[in-house]
Amino acid sequence: MGEVCSDSQRIPTFRTLKSSERGGEKNKNWFRIQKNDVIFLWTLKDLGLLSYNNSSKLGLTADQIVENYGLASGAIYNQDGLSLNWTNFIGSNQQDLSFEFEKYNNNYYLKSVSIRDLHGLSSKKTSKEQKENSDDSAYEFRLTTEEYQNLMKGDKNTGKGGTPLSEILKKHRASVEIETEKKITSEGEEYKSNRVLANVTYQVNGDYKTLLFVAQPDGEFLYIGSKRF
Incomplete structure (x- = not known):
C-alpha cells in the first residue's frame, strides 16, 4: 500500500x-x-x-x-x-x-x-539510452519496435501471463487512464464488462499505440493487447 x-x-x-x-x-x-x-x-x-x-x-x-x-x-x-x-x-x-x-x-x-x-514509477535510463535519446519527454512516451513486439500478451480475458504495467512505467513514463471497460454504441458509451482496464498510449515507430492492461486481484495490471490511438 x-x-x-x-x-x-x-x-x-x-x-x-x-x-x-x-x-x-x-x-x-x-x-x-x-x-x-x-x-x-x-x-x-x-x-x-x-x-x-x-x-x-x-x-x-x-x-x-x-x-x-x-x-x-x-x-x-x-x-x-x-x-x-x-x-x-x-x-x-x-x-x-x-x-x-x-x-x-x-x-x-x-x-x-x-x-x-506516480511515486516510485519515475523513468530510469542507462547512460547509453540517455545519449541516444536527448529529448527526455519523447523518450519516456515512446517504445522501440523491439520493445513493443517483446511485450507478453496475456489471456485476453484475465491478463494471466501478460507483461505488468509497472515494469513498463519504470522505464518509460506515460499518462495512464484507469476505468471500467466501456464500448461505443449508437447512444454513446456504455459499460462493456466489469473489468477495470488501464490504458497507456506510446509512440511506436512513428505510429501511436494504446496498450491495454487488465487489473488483477493483487492490484497489478497485466497486458492484454493494443489498439491504434
Whole structure:
C-alpha cells in the first residue's frame, strides 16, 4: 500500500468533502493544511484495488476514499460530478493524479483515475539510452519496435501471463487512464464488462499505440493487447 508524506509547504488541501462544500466560501482556512498534515502517496497497485463504477454497482464514494487514504490536494465540483487531485512536486515524493467521480443521489462515486506522474514509477535510463535519446519527454512516451513486439500478451480475458504495467512505467513514463471497460454504441458509451482496464498510449515507430492492461486481484495490471490511438 502507498505511503504518506508530511510537508508544510504543499498547496492548500481539502480537509473533507463535506466541509469544503459547507464552509469553503466563508472560511478559506477550511482548505489549508496544517503543519502536521500528511498526503497519501499512491501506488499503481493501490489504484488497481479500488472499486470503480460499473454496470452492476457503484464504485467507492469520494468520502470513503478521503477517509481511508487521506486528504486531497484540491477539489473541483461541476454539475455532473467531482474531481479530486493528489499532487506533490516537492522532493522525491512526486505524484500528479486526479480522480473523477459521478454524482448520483447527492453523493459522488468513483468513475476513473488519470495518472500523469506516480511515486516510485519515475523513468530510469542507462547512460547509453540517455545519449541516444536527448529529448527526455519523447523518450519516456515512446517504445522501440523491439520493445513493443517483446511485450507478453496475456489471456485476453484475465491478463494471466501478460507483461505488468509497472515494469513498463519504470522505464518509460506515460499518462495512464484507469476505468471500467466501456464500448461505443449508437447512444454513446456504455459499460462493456466489469473489468477495470488501464490504458497507456506510446509512440511506436512513428505510429501511436494504446496498450491495454487488465487489473488483477493483487492490484497489478497485466497486458492484454493494443489498439491504434
